[in-house]
Amino acid sequence: xxxxxxxxxxxxxxxxxxxxxxxxxxxxxxxxxxxxxxxxxxxxxxxxxxxxxxxxxxxxxxxxxxxxxxxxxxxxxxxxxxxxxxxxxxxxxxxxxxxxxxxxxxxxxxxxxxxxxxxxxxxxxxxxxxxxxxxxxxxxxxxxxxxxxxxxxxxxxxxxxxxxxxxxxxxxxxxxxxxxxxxxxxxxxxxxxxxxxxxxxxxxxxxxxxxxxxxxxxxxxxxxxxxxxxxxxxxxxxxxxxxxxxxxxxxxxxxxxxxxxxxxxxxxxxxxxxxxxxxxxxxxxxxxxxxxxxxxxxxxxxxxxxxxxxxxxxxxxxxxxxxxxxxxxxxxxxx
Ligand SMILES: NC(=O)c1ccc[n+]([C@@H]2O[C@H](COP(=O)([O-])OP(=O)(O)OC[C@H]3O[C@@H](n4cnc5c(N)ncnc54)[C@H](OP(=O)(O)O)[C@@H]3O)[C@@H](O)[C@H]2O)c1
Numbered sequence: 001x002x003x004x005x006x007x008x009x010x011x012x013x014x015x016x017x018x019x020x021x022x023x024x025x026x027x028x029x030x031x032x033x034x035x036x037x038x039x040x041x042x043x044x045x046x047x048x049x050x051x052x053x054x055x056x057x058x059x060x061x062x063x064x065x066x067x068x069x070x071x072x073x074x075x076x077x078x079x080x081x082x083x084x085x086x087x088x089x090x091x092x093x094x095x096x097x098x099x100x101x102x103x104x105x106x107x108x109x110x111x112x113x114x115x116x117x118x119x120x121x122x123x124x125x126x127x128x129x130x131x132x133x134x135x136x137x138x139x140x141x142x143x144x145x146x147x148x149x150x151x152x153x154x155x156x157x158x159x160x161x162x163x164x165x166x167x168x169x170x171x172x173x174x175x176x177x178x179x180x181x182x183x184x185x186x187x188x189x190x191x192x193x194x195x196x197x198x199x200x201x202x203x204x205x206x207x208x209x210x211x212x213x214x215x216x217x218x219x220x221x222x223x224x225x226x227x228x229x230x231x232x233x234x235x236x237x238x239x240x241x242x243x244x245x246x247x248x249x250x251x252x253x254x255x256x257x258x259x260x261x262x263x264x265x266x267x268x269x270x271x272x273x274x275x276x277x278x279x280x281x282x283x284x285x286x287x288x289x290x291x292x293x294x295x296x297x298x299x300x301x302x303x304x305x306x307x308x309x310x311x312x313x314x315x316x317x318x319x320x321x322x323x324x325x326x327x328x329x330x331x332x333x334x335x
Contacts, residue, residue, distance in 0.1 A: 001101070006031045007312050008071045008100035015056045018252045018323055021316035023056070024072065032104055039083035041094050041103045043076040045122040046312070048319040048331035049130065053251040062278060074099040074315075075125040077114070078335070088113060095124040099315055101335050110280065115287075117294040126330040127163055127297060127304050128290045130279055135163035136289045137282040138221055138243045139171070142275050147172025149218035150237070153194075154178075154228050155248055157185035159304065159330045162192065164221045164245075166302045169193045177212045179228065181325045188328075192303045200228075201325075219243070225250035226259045233263035233272070242274040252323055305329025 001007060010027045034040060052074055054061040066072065076099070080092040085107050088094065093114040096105055105111055114124055126132065138160075139145040151168040155161045156178025165176045175195040180186055186197035198208045213235035220232050220240070225247035236242070250258045266272060282289075296302040306329050309318045318331045 001028065004031055005029065006100060006102035008098065009074075009312065009315050010071055011056060011066050011068055013068050014058055014065070015053075015252075019053060019056065019316075019320050021320055024316040024319075026313055027071070031102055034082060034084045034104065036084050037106050038104055039080050039085045039088040039107070041076075041078045041096065041105065042081045043078035043098070043101055043103065043335045045078075045125060045308075046074055046076045046099055046315060046333045046335055047125040047129070048315065048322055048327070048333070049074055050246060050248045050251060050322050052319065053323070059255070072099045073097045074319075075110075075129055076100070076103060076335075077121050077124045077129075078103070093121060093124075095129060099312070101312055112286075115291075117291065119294050119297065122306065122308075122330075122332055123294075123297070123304075125332070126159060126306065127302065128294060131159035131330065132163050132293055133282060133286055133289060134160050134245055134277070134279045135167055135221075136293065137279060137285065138245050138277055139164055139167055139219070141282060142243045142277045143219045143221065143241045145171060145173075145219055148174050150175045150177070150215055151219045151221065152177045152179070152212075152217040152232060153221045153223075155223035155246075156180045156189055156194065156197065157305075157328060158223060158248075160245060161221070161223050162189070162304065162329075163302065165189065165194050166192060168219070168221075169195075170296065170301060175215065177217070179209075179224075185328060188305070216240075221245060224248055226261055229274075230259065230261050230263050233261070233266040236266060236270050236272050239271050239273075242272065244274060244276040248323065307331050309333050311335075 055066050077095045096111040151173045153161045153165045157180040168176050177196045178189045178194045179198045181201045186199045189197035216237040220242045223246045315333045
């Protein structure tokens with residue numbers, strides 16, 4: 001690639017069902033000239049996020065669908081290499097969005113100038129970015145979590161789930177129960193402080209779940225979708241809260257085939273509350289939460305896993321692996 005060129009990932013067609021790498025292609029183009037107010041960032045890392053899936057098919061979602069041929073957005077972190085914007089100078093480190101080697105930005109939308117917190121830069125699109133902030137504000141603001149409560153987390157070995165479970169433990173949960181796929185992920189959850197880890201792929205899942213559910217759940221932090229929420233509803237404690245963070249099991253399923261919720265009667269007697277979240281509502285609180293979480297990470301109190309793929313060309317394959325259980329931790333592309 002020439003110095004005045006960039007590459008980006010483009011959606012080839014709307015996706016029906018599970019995504020495959022062929023649904024994307026890499027496009028090479030000249031880096032556009034900067035207009036007044038714009039800057040150019042060279043990306044170092046780009047992330048794979050399950051939520052991106054909801055924009056790759058037509059139909060209703062919390063974000064508008066992308067048309068075929070459009071460049072795909074995902075989070076990225078890098079350095080400003082040219083600028084006509086007073087707020088962003090050459091050499092500044094930034095986190096913004098774009099599945100690309102370079103991003104031209106006017107500084108609006110999701111665009112953070114990164115403070116120097118002495119952490120690996122890719123953490124700004126990991127635990128100090130959207131996944132970590134989702135865990136933080138999902139527990140604090142949405143769940144109104146209190147010390148002494150019992151917490152259930154689904155897709156617990158992912159970046160959102162693992163962070164939510166560890167924060168709940170640090171903030172005084174009586175027990176933290178994680179659900180994840182496979183013995184290796186479950187062992188890791190126990191190693192990082194989950195009280196119990198349940199393998200939903202194991203033959204004895206129902207028996208394991210029944211034991212964990214006997215103590216009831218004050219908070220369910222759900223990343224997976226309706227089937228597990230329905231499963232947990234009869235075990236929620238009085239005034240329990242369910243955080244609808246994500247639906248990784250349902251993103252690839254047509255609307256009419258997504259499992260329904262049957263146990264809604266439990267909301268009445270148990271006075272339950274279920275609330276969805278979009279983490280960007282909490283943007284004003286990010287800086288303080290990021291500084292505190294960075295301290296916990298550096299102290300070794302919050303652990304994380306990363307899977308780093310080299311080169312933008314591997315992004316489609318890395319993204320598709322989010323939906324097959326192959327991913328284990330934050331999937332990142334080193335650009
Ligand atoms: N609301 C917001 O503002 C917000 C912001 C960011 C993220 N989110 C949501 O948070 C959730 C977690 O995100 P993340 O980045 O930490 O990703 P993640 O949990 O690591 O997602 C990938 C993992 O999901 C699990 N999974 C995939 N298909 C599944 C299925 N059919 N059933 C059960 N589990 C399945 C797999 O783990 P197993 O091997 O354990 O199955 C896979 O490794 C996602 O739903 C995402 O959309 C929400």
